[in-house]
Amino acid sequence: SQKIEQNSEALNIQEGKTATLTCNYTNYSPAYLQWYRQDPGRGPVFLLLIRENEKEKRKERLKVTFDTTLKQSLFHITASQPADSATYLCALRGGATNKLIFGTGTLLAVQP
Amino acid sequence: DADVTQTPRNRITKTGKRIMLECSQTKGHDRMYWYRQDPGLGLQLIYYSFDVKDINKGEISDGYSVSRQAQAKFSLSLESAIPNQTALYFCATSDSTTGTSGGAGNEQFFGPGTRLTVL
Numbered sequence: 001s002q003k004i005e006q007n008s009e010a011l012n013i014q015e016g017k018t019a020t021l022t023c024n025y026t027n028y029s030p031a032y033l034q035w036y037r038q039d040p041g042r043g044p045v046f047l048l049l050i051r052e053n054e055k056e057k058r059k060e061r062l063k064v065t066f067d068t069t070l071k072q073s074l075f076h077i078t079a080s081q082p083a084d085s086a087t088y089l090c091a092l093r094g095g096a097t098n099k100l101i102f103g104t105g106t107l108l109a110v111q112p
Numbered sequence: 113d114a115d116v117t118q119t120p121r122n123r124i125t126k127t128g129k130r131i132m133l134e135c136s137q138t139k140g141h142d143r144m145y146w147y148r149q150d151p152g153l154g155l156q157l158i159y160y161s162f163d164v165k166d167i168n169k170g171e172i173s174d175g176y177s178v179s180r181q182a183q184a185k186f187s188l189s190l191e192s193a194i195p196n197q198t199a200l201y202f203c204a205t206s207d208s209t210t211g212t213s214g215g216a217g218n219e220q221f222f223g224p225g226t227r228l229t230v231l
Contacts, residue, residue: 008152034219043116043202043222044155089154093218099170100220102147104154 002027006090006103013080014111021075021106023090028101030092033066033073038087038105047088048075080110115139116223118203124229131190133226135203143206144186145220146170146178148199155202161186162208193230201226 005024013019023033032051036044050057050066050073057064063076077084087105116137125131135144146158147170157170159178167178175197177189190197204220 041200041225041227043204043225044220046219046221049219091155099157099160101157102155104152 002101004028004090004092004101004103006088006106008104008106010107010109012109012111015081017080019077019080019084019108019110021088021090021108023073023075023103025071025092028071028092029068033064033090033092034100035062035064035073035075036089036091036102038089040087044089077108080108082110082112084108085110114224116203116205116221118201118223118226120226121224122227124231125193126231127192127194129193129230131193131228133188133201133203133228135186135188135223137184137203137205137221137223139205139207139221140183141205141207141221142183143208143218144180145204145206146176146186146188147202147204148172148197149202149225150199158188158201190228190230193228195230198228198230201228 003026034049035047038044048064050064052068061078065074087107089102089105091100091102119134143162145160147155149155156172158176159170161167161180164180179187202225203223206218206220
């Protein structure tokens, strides 16, 4: 069956460190993968998109990698800040489908 | 003003009642979506619409119906609400013609959500 997996356990890190979140998928061949941030009680906000032919994408302190062989995307936040604390969702779109399939998200807590 | 708005923001209702959740957008996007979010289950797609005359079922459409009254409006109805429809509901939009990756990205823009409780 098709599955997207994100670490369900919260990730706790110290301010200033790099946070790394993982998104693994099975039985998909996504044309691209997206990352969203969600704060409690709010709608997700789009952060980054990476295509299947791209290895890495950066935006300010954010970096996303996409390994279609490992079927994995890594999401990095460098020099993390308490304001980065939120749930981060990965979402992928496969082939001809125009639907986004979301992972369950990983809660990141950055301690001051 | 918010680009994607949802009304109501909170609703408590009883089993068997008919409920309508409304979504409006000022982004000029052609595509609209309804999701529900439950703790530990992530976002699940209920229905989506790629234009006014196009309506498609998502993963969990049973017990729900939708109406795309105009390009800017997409409403979700629960014909006879039941307790397991208690959840956070999100509307989202996307533009089929533009995106951060020149059209192929179609990132979605979400509304603030409606918290629905069915007693």
